[in-house]
Amino acid sequence: ILNVEQSPQSLHVQEGDSTNFTCSFPSSNFYALHWYRWETAKSPEALFVMTLNGDEKKKGRISATLNTKEGYSYLYIKGSQPEDSATYLCAFAGSGGYQKVTFGTGTKLQVIP
Amino acid sequence: DAGVIQSPRHEVTEMGQEVTLRCKPISGHDYLFWYRQTMMRGLELLIYFNNNVPIDDSGMPEDRFSAKMPNASFSTLKIQPSEPRDSAVYFCASSFDSLGTDTQYFGPGTRLTVL
Numbered sequence: 737i738l739n740v741e742q743s744p745q746s747l748h749v750q751e752g753d754s755t756n757f758t759c760s761f762p763s764s765n766f767y768a769l770h771w772y773r774w775e776t777a778k779s780p781e782a783l784f785v786m787t788l789n790g791d792e793k794k795k796g797r798i799s800a801t802l803n804t805k806e807g808y809s810y811l812y813i814k815g816s817q818p819e820d821s822a823t824y825l826c827a828f829a830g831s832g833g834y835q836k837v838t839f840g841t842g843t844k845l846q847v848i849p
Numbered sequence: 850d851a852g853v854i855q856s857p858r859h860e861v862t863e864m865g866q867e868v869t870l871r872c873k874p875i876s877g878h879d880y881l882f883w884y885r886q887t888m889m890r891g892l893e894l895l896i897y898f899n900n901n902v903p904i905d906d907s908g909m910p911e912d913r914f915s916a917k918m919p920n921a922s923f924s925t926l927k928i929q930p931s932e933p934r935d936s937a938v939y940f941c942a943s944s945f946d947s948l949g950t951d952t953q954y955f956g957p958g959t960r961l962t963v964l
Contacts, residue, residue, distance in 0.1 A: 767949040767950070768949045768950045770952070770953075778957070779940060779955035779956060779957050779958055780892075780940075780953075780955050781955075782952040782953070782954075785950055785951075785952060787950060825891075825892065829949035829950070830949075831949070836894065836897070836905060837894070837949070837953070838894070839884075839891060839892040839893075839894075840891070841890075841891035841892075842891060842892075
């Protein structure tokens with residue numbers, strides 16, 4: 737069983753604050769790391785997929801970094817807005833054979849207006 | 850494309866009854882996944898198919914659960930007999946190609962309640 741952990745489990749921030757959270761994953765047999773955004777009562781939607789150590793991806797005010805050697809990825813949100821409120825999931829894909837994606841349990845973000 | 854389609858959206862049934870959940874993946878996607886979401890365990894992969902063939906069913910909880918994909922555009926997840934602990938949201942997802950790097954597109958989910 738692969739250990740994909742996200743922290744914190746939940747957080748509340750004020751509108752306009754910047755925030756970040758962490759995804760930890762096995763540093764061996766790395767293949768890819770995904771970030772998904774999951775709004776309440778909807779289904780997860782892809783934000784980023786990263787494959788190379790040192791990768792940085794950006795989409796508007798949201799960005800992510802990847803460190804495969806130490807097994808972590810950060811997701812940053814700059815100037816949080818109420819519409820950013822969602823659960824952010826990371827998903828780890830290992831190498832070798834048929835790859836299986838393992839999801840973390842998510843970080844639930846609430847942005848307070 | 851309409852995206853991944855799941856039916857029903859909500860299902861309420863009594864313990865012991867058979868439940869069948871349905872999924873239509875995005876056309877052209879070769880991979881199909883069934884997930885279960887619970888408060889305790891988050892999003893768990895139950896089974897996935899590649900070109901209609903089950904590849905990994907190690908996440909299927911027990912023999913009461915079965916999944917089929919008779920063709921490229923349809924899959925079912927069946928629970929027989931259902932139990933209250935099966936209550937959860939079940940998601941179907943599909944992806945185009947390489948499992949590791951390709952984005953998975955999720956359906957809206959089926960909320961199952963077993964009384």
